[in-house]
Amino acid sequence: MGQPSIDYGAIGLTVGLEIHQQLATKTKLFCGCPAELSDEEHDEFRRRLRPTRSELGEVDIAALFEWRKGRVYEYEAPHHHSCLVEADEEPPHPINREAVVIAMAVAKALGSWIVDEVHVMRKIVIDGSNTSGFQRTAIVALGGSIRVEGRDYSIETIVVEEDAARKLGERGRTTRYRLDRLGIPLIEIATGPDMHTPEEAYKVALAIGRLLRLTGKVKRGLGTIRQDLNVSIRGGAKTEIKGVQRLDLIPRVVEYEALRQLRLLEIRDELRRRGVKAEDVRAVEPVDVTEIFRGTASKVVRRAIEAGGVVLALRLPGFHGLLGRELVPGRRLGTELADYARFWGGVGGLFHSDELPKYGITREEVEEVYNALGARRGWDAFVLVAGDPDSARRAIEAVRERAAQATIGVPEETRAANEDGTTRFLRPRPGSARMYPETDIPPLLVTEDMHDEAEKIKPEPVEVKLKRLVEEYGLPRDMAERVISDIRLDLIERLIRRFHPRVPAKLIASIFTVTLKGIKSKGADPEAVRDEHLEEIVEMLAEGRIAKEAVEPLLVELSKHPGETARQAAERLGLTSVSREEAERIVEEIVRSNVAIIKERRERAHGPIMGRAMAKLRGRIDGRIVSELVAKKIKEVLEEIDKLAREEGGASP
Numbered sequence: 001m002g003q004p005s006i007d008y009g010a011i012g013l014t015v016g017l018e019i020h021q022q023l024a025t026k027t028k029l030f031c032g033c034p035a036e037l038s039d040e041e042h043d044e045f046r047r048r049l050r051p052t053r054s055e056l057g058e059v060d061i062a063a064l065f066e067w068r069k070g071r072v073y074e075y076e077a078p079h080h081h082s083c084l085v086e087a088d089e090e091p092p093h094p095i096n097r098e099a100v101v102i103a104m105a106v107a108k109a110l111g112s113w114i115v116d117e118v119h120v121m122r123k124i125v126i127d128g129s130n131t132s133g134f135q136r137t138a139i140v141a142l143g144g145s146i147r148v149e150g151r152d153y154s155i156e157t158i159v160v161e162e163d164a165a166r167k168l169g170e171r172g173r174t175t176r177y178r179l180d181r182l183g184i185p186l187i188e189i190a191t192g193p194d195m196h197t198p199e200e201a202y203k204v205a206l207a208i209g210r211l212l213r214l215t216g217k218v219k220r221g222l223g224t225i226r227q228d229l230n231v232s233i234r235g236g237a238k239t240e241i242k243g244v245q246r247l248d249l250i251p252r253v254v255e256y257e258a259l260r261q262l263r264l265l266e267i268r269d270e271l272r273r274r275g276v277k278a279e280d281v282r283a284v285e286p287v288d289v290t291e292i293f294r295g296t297a298s299k300v301v302r303r304a305i306e307a308g309g310v311v312l313a314l315r316l317p318g319f320h321g322l323l324g325r326e327l328v329p330g331r332r333l334g335t336e337l338a339d340y341a342r343f344w345g346g347v348g349g350l351f352h353s354d355e356l357p358k359y360g361i362t363r364e365e366v367e368e369v370y371n372a373l374g375a376r377r378g379w380d381a382f383v384l385v386a387g388d389p390d391s392a393r394r395a396i397e398a399v400r401e402r403a404a405q406a407t408i409g410v411p412e413e414t415r416a417a418n419e420d421g422t423t424r425f426l427r428p429r430p431g432s433a434r435m436y437p438e439t440d441i442p443p444l445l446v447t448e449d450m451h452d453e454a455e456k457i458k459p460e461p462v463e464v465k466l467k468r469l470v471e472e473y474g475l476p477r478d479m480a481e482r483v484i485s486d487i488r489l490d491l492i493e494r495l496i497r498r499f500h501p502r503v504p505a506k507l508i509a510s511i512f513t514v515t516l517k518g519i520k521s522k523g524a525d526p527e528a529v530r531d532e533h534l535e536e537i538v539e540m541l542a543e544g545r546i547a548k549e550a551v552e553p554l555l556v557e558l559s560k561h562p563g564e565t566a567r568q569a570a571e572r573l574g575l576t577s578v579s580r581e582e583a584e585r586i587v588e589e590i591v592r593s594n595v596a597i598i599k600e601r602r603e604r605a606h607g608p609i610m611g612r613a614m615a616k617l618r619g620r621i622d623g624r625i626v627s628e629l630v631a632k633k634i635k636e637v638l639e640e641i642d643k644l645a646r647e648e649g650g651a652s653p
């Protein structure tokens with residue numbers, strides 16, 4: 001990764017995981033709408049957030065609401081995938097029993113303690129992703145552990161909660177959401193802070209994901225599973241990183257976060273050496289430097305001024321050279337300050353002295369700002385923010401506070417994962433007073449019946465499942481292992497149960513773990529092939545409608561035309577089987593027109609005739625049958641030839 005390797009033990013890295021996974025229930029968590037996304041027709045409505053004062057326990061959350069109150073939220077309400085509950089015009093229905101039972105099954109597999117009554121709580125959400133202003137969440141089980149490579153990792157809580165609305169985009173102060181996803185049940189599994197290297201975090205996440213798939217009751221595909229990470233190093237701060245969608249990104253996210261905290265601590269130490277204190281930073285007043293930039297060549301600044309805005313500058317005492325210092329690839333301390341300016345001020349970003357002159361801002365303008373601030377060159381740094389007076393003021397004050405924090409250490413933050421494994425500031429970390437009882441929903445009593453049902457779908461231990469695939473279905477051990485780690489494990493198992501031995505388990509398993517993966521090398525996308533396609537293909541194999549040679553070309557075709565059924569594609573490509581009788585007729589024809597070769601080569605004519613027969617029959621019937629038929633027909637012809645020869649011989653004197 002180009003980074004110096006970090007001694008994670010020495011820096012005291014700890015990582016905890018929160019795995020969120022959509023459950024494959026029929027209906028949503030608090031209403032009867034189907035628990036799936038939909039592109040069907042929709043109605044629209046607009047809202048502003050309307051929290052009540054009494055529900056705001058905390059200053060920072062209250063401040064957030066103040067800032068957010070000018071925002072407008074637009075919602076698309078699909079006709080059959082949302083109702084009055086999602087629109088927050090009707091109280092939520094009792095909690096979905098099926099979702100609770102699935103969570104109980106997972107809890108049993110993890111040895112967790114299941115609660116007697118499930119109580120629904122409200123968690124404040126500030127981004128409009130829930131029309132009610134809350135996310136509803138309920139603890140189903142506590143404690144337990146998962147064993148990975150001989151070590152036990154503790155589980156803290158197992159929770160069911162509702163997924164948020166699907167964000168479609170942002171335009172000015174308006175955010176647009178679609179309500180199909182709102183209310184889809186999620187299971188959330190939170191581990192203890194037991195992992196101490198990026199690799200370890202990855203392996204535990206992998207094991208939990210696999211355990212969830214082993215229930216056969218979870219959704220799959222991108223967006224159905226989401227990992228949050230809690231990362232800290234000794235002397236740093238617990239940082240909550242939201243929304244890591246790809247498992248393989250986990251090691252990099254953890255590594256970058258460790259590195260970021262490490263570098264922030266180095267910057268703190270440097271500031272201390274320079275004698276800079278938080279109160280020195282907090283005491284600095286921003287200065288309006290709009291006049292300096294009246295004729296600026298910087299488009300961003302000029303546009304802000306023309307729109308009636310201002311340019312504010314803030315001196316950062318003793319910060320020279322530190323704002324440009326890289327924390328992780330592509331992100332500097334200056335980037336961290338810019339995140340705060342954007343979040344609290346809603347401005348586009350900021351400029352800082354370590355990167356100037358640049359972006360159309362000239363050396364002369366920089367000099368004038370230094371003068372206006374009374375700043376010491378080579379010692380102080382400064383930042384510039386342009387925007388409407390209110391926004392610019394809020395932004396520069398947030399930057400000042402973040403800079404003051406830099407003298408203390410790593411601030412407690414909730415961050416969001418970027419595609420490249422770096423993270424950005426999302427919001428301050430909430431305190432503990434964030435949950436409220438949901439009074440609209442009665443608690444659900446956990447009954448014996450529910451325990452029995454959960455016991456039935458409780459995922460069996462990996463070792464037991466492996467043994468069964470090997471002993472009962474005759475899979476080679478390495479193939480069984482690949483099946484268990486396969487994202488479509490539940491489908492593979494279902495097809496094996498249904499079609500083995502008519503279609504041997506080994507063939508079914510290899511379609512998923514070898515053939516499907518292999519189409520990538522033919523420029524096709526395995527993910528585009530739908531479950532229905534794979535199911536149909538195995539069905540057709542069972543019916544003798546296609547030969548196994550037809551599977552690969554069919555998968556390649558279906559990945560390119562996912563709208564088509566497997567049967568349609570097989571017909572179109574001429575991959576449908578011929579019956580044994582039909583094949584026999586075709587082979588007969590070929591043999592009859594090649595009698596000369598048979599006369600000459602006798603049994604050794606099998607090779608060339610087989611080649612001609614396969615040209616017509618490849619992928620339409622098992623090659624062994626063709627070979628058998630060719631041999632049989634050659635034998636018949638040879639018998640006729642020999643009989644004729646004998647008769648001729650017998651007739652001669």
Ligand SMILES: [Zn+2]
Nearest residue numbers: 031033082083
């Ligand atoms: Zn609904």
